[in-house]
Amino acid sequence: MNAATLPIISMASLDSDDGLNKLRHAASEVGFFYLVDHGITRDAQQEYLALSRAFFQLSAEEKQTVDMIQSPHFRGYNAMGNEMTAGRLDAREQFDWMNEEQALPEQQLQYPWQKLIGPNLWPTTMPKLKPELTTLQRKLSGITVNLLQKLCESLGVDRNALDHTIGGQPYTHAKLIRYPAQESQQQGVGAHKDPGYLTLVMQDSQSGLKVERGNEWIDVAPIPGALVVNIGELLELASNGLLKATNHKVESPIHGVERYSIAFFMAAQLSATIPVLALPPELKAKASGPTTDPNNPLLTDVGNNVLKGRLRSHMHVTRKHYCDESVRHLLAKSFAYAATTDICGDCRA
Template sequence: MTAQTPTTAPADDAPLEVPVLDLSGMRRPDGSFDPDFLARLRHAAHHVGFFQIVGYGAQPGQVEDLFRVTAEFFARPEAEKMALHNQNSPHWRGYSAVAAERTQGRPDSREQLDFSPDREPVPAERIGADEQYWHLQGRNQWPAQMPQLEEQAMAWTALMDRVGEELLGALCVAIGLDEDHFADAFDRDRAWMAKLAHYVGGVAEAGSQGVGLHADYGFITLLLQDEVGGLEVRPYGQDEWLPVEPIPGALVVNLGEMLEVATDGYLMATIHRVQSPPEGVDRYSVPFFYSPRLDAVVDRVELPAELAAQARGVSDDPDNPMLASFGANMLKGFARAHPAVTQRFHPHLLG
């Protein structure tokens, strides 16, 4: 499909907020993208980097059932959860306990279960020095006592993969590209990531850090959060943190470093964090990271002159550089977030 030119959008000097977009109105009856939807999407993606979506196609009861089985899993005996410990996985898959994951060098007050597409691992002898990201491919770990957890989590990721594909196409058209601009990178074996997360308040080691400030390293993040709240974003050029108020059943969407690299900062991987809930309060979330193949390399796109003039450049951190190779960018993130796993299976990555 050819690119379309968005028409109207909120004024650039309007107060920043996290807008809500209805995906059911994204396309017109003839299948083309609605220009007004594209304008609002482009404004949100450029100025805030975060927005929420409704009308994305979840089945009745699907959200509630997913949260229910997630809470049931984290309420299981510690021994059952530790049997799925990610330190048993050279692919950084499985369970990690409260304060085991680190952001900005500090522990996060959440426990989680990480999973991705379940595939045969790549034999170590076939992985070259510049292809270390293939260590990320492998098998998931699920609780045998709860088959419904895998069933519902994987059904959710199938939906999220379709939503991510639609949104990426709309974003491309919104910035003057063809809808299928990134199709080659997403062809065949996509390496999406997902996790079930449980935030716990009152963890002395973590303090108020549910998850420390960071940007995501993929393309598009689709987050299902419960009604407790705690997610905050800091858009480009802003000093204040903007709360992302929970909307039951909505998805919070933010853009990752791959799109920031590709658009030279016109689309931003916005910094965000999660404040831990009060002691005695549980917070659950299910983030999904829509991602291409591990070996995909993202080149700079050619934006229309009007948009290129507004590109801010890549907000690179010399201690955490953004990489055009998706697999390398993802590996860097996992190696830092889970140093115990990295030390056990891939100590050379910590050098």
């Protein structure tokens, strides 16, 4: 299927009713679209992807100095085989960073998700990585906040209807990702939906991202300069299922080719609880409620929903930082209503 069969949305068109209608259609019928005229030039994107390649070309020893195993906040480097999706290992390596914050002392933790709050890990051998990526983080955050407000407008509610869940800044999580070439097709990242409000993906020239539509998987081929946008589960929840969080996956490249991408996830603040928007009658009639995976239930409180995903994906970090008695007690209280007994096989947190 041709890449153009996914909608292409111009940010510049969203000041018009026609542009908002196209945005709503893309977000409700597909859940994925290309975004152009977003303010980050094609050349700037190539520079960020080159920076990503430079990071992954660091020696194994240099990358291990910022290994995620050191971070109870799930920041830093993951080598191949250290992240799981849908219960299977992903064939990729990555570097994760989030909002730069001060960690809370253990004795002040009231909720387990507060353990996610903390500083990022930055390699001392690559000093420009921190300023470049935090600048990119601010740019992408601005794009997602603006886009979220435009989506609210497209739903016939106040553009600021979800602003109270964001506060001064949204919760953000970003990844540099490298998919090494494999001898045969493998799971680069398994089929899943994203948990937040919105995801932006910056791709290099290699395909591999696939979106589920009906009974088939379609390629999301790179379009130079365009960002790929997808709707997250929290936005599906807030729209009572009108907007769609769509299954997607990445297949590993083969024949000596590598794939690089940068993924940016935006959600409400970790302390927020997601409301259901009061849609106008004609749209409310089309909203059938959010879909949910019984093996990975969606929680309306953002912090626990985000933490649940991290605990399942990064088992080595979970075992090291979330299995002591005090944290297990907090987990038991917060996840009493969710199927979380499989989060940590060693201690059944």
